[in-house]
Amino acid sequence: MFERKKRPFVSAVIVAAGDASRMEGIDKQLLDIGGVPVVIRSILAFEQSRKVDEIIVVTKKESIPELNRQVREFACDKVKFIVKGGDSRQQSVFCGIQCVDERCAYVAVHDGARPMVLTDAVDGCIDDAVEYGAALLAVRVKDTIKAADAQNMVERTVSRDNLYSAQTPQIFEIGLYRRAMQMALDRGTDYTDDCQLVEAAGQKVYLSQGDDSNIKITTPDDIPFAEALLAQREGNFL
Template sequence: MAGKRMQIKKPYIAAIIAAAGSAARMNGLDKQFEEIDGVPVLVRSMLALSDSDWVDELVVVVRQRDIPDLYALIRAYAVPKVRSVVVGGETRQQSVRNGVAAVSEETQYIAVHDGARPFVTQQVIADTVLDGVRYAAAAAAVPVVDTIKLADADGKIISTPDRNRLFAVQTPQVFEIGSYREASEEAQKVGKDYTDDCQMLEAIGKPVYLSRGDSSNLKITTPADLIFAQAIAMELEERNGFQNRAWL
């Protein structure tokens, strides 16, 4: 994990919320618009990023058919800082690329966040931004708690990696915009399509550092995750004693 913080001047940061996925594992449910304690998943994600003092603007990437519904939600929940809503591509990498193309000219760093991670905390956002600015690339992550096995195509165990060096990567992931664009252009040129933005930077030799994530920063991927999310929402409300905008 990244270490001691340093004093920095706040740069201009655009958050890109990726919400154009097909939700293939949701059994027909549209996870971005499913409600957690009465509030859509995507709204929670947008409010968490927009409420951060580190984030200056939001670009939300969705499917074409979802644009009218998204604008309605932005108005209904008075989500601030939304610069634009853009149509996603066929893959996550293409969708984020579309989002990057829509940020303001003064943008110095981008914070890429999954629309399906509704419980990202202000602390995680701040920590990842600080590390991203310090190192030019950083991603929220948590230590892996299970023992991981590497197997071959037949399912036979090949090796057991050291768990102390394994981390589950979350979002936000924060990048200096010039480095990100360089990595994105190179990936497009060589025909590579990555499922994780960090991989693009790694592929061109740019180091990416891990910042402190949080176990509550759950990504909604399956219907069962919605049940866990409801429990998290209830716990957060009980813990805070009031309804914070980010949790509603």
């Protein structure tokens, strides 16, 4: 008989510690989309995955009590820790990484402000990370891209054949991520993108198939757009 290969232990780190500078001071993570807070929708995509074993949420100190309440209300049983973030995204992810279970083999880093991510996409990205060591959700760029000079004049049109928009989750073998993080700390560099962190350490990252609906909530206008996407997904057309 063939021995069934054991599934790797996967930890998800949900980063929800932004300063809301583009949300007119509103904490976007706690806003509702279809009756469910943004960050909870993000968490639930991982909660519902059979390939994710635990979730660590990184947020602002003042948001921890309310987020604790919401996690209980929506039965997010895989959430093991809710911790305070750092002064930058990289530092916040590091805070989450410090809390993962010792059995963790792969870590999935996801923006708490991407509430529309699909569990199937998360699972596919995990599979690709296991195969390639590192993977992220991404979609092909559809718009025509222009490169400009210092005077804001078009210099050239950039071919979009090999251009992709990066999304999250971004998923890595934990040893690789820790080595890349230590290298960044040693160099004093601070990246806003986790793939950029591991790329700087010499690791190639696989582009896993994303979805255009996996938008990031950045401004107040994104909330009604997300609600429209949700209505379309659930078949509740007006």
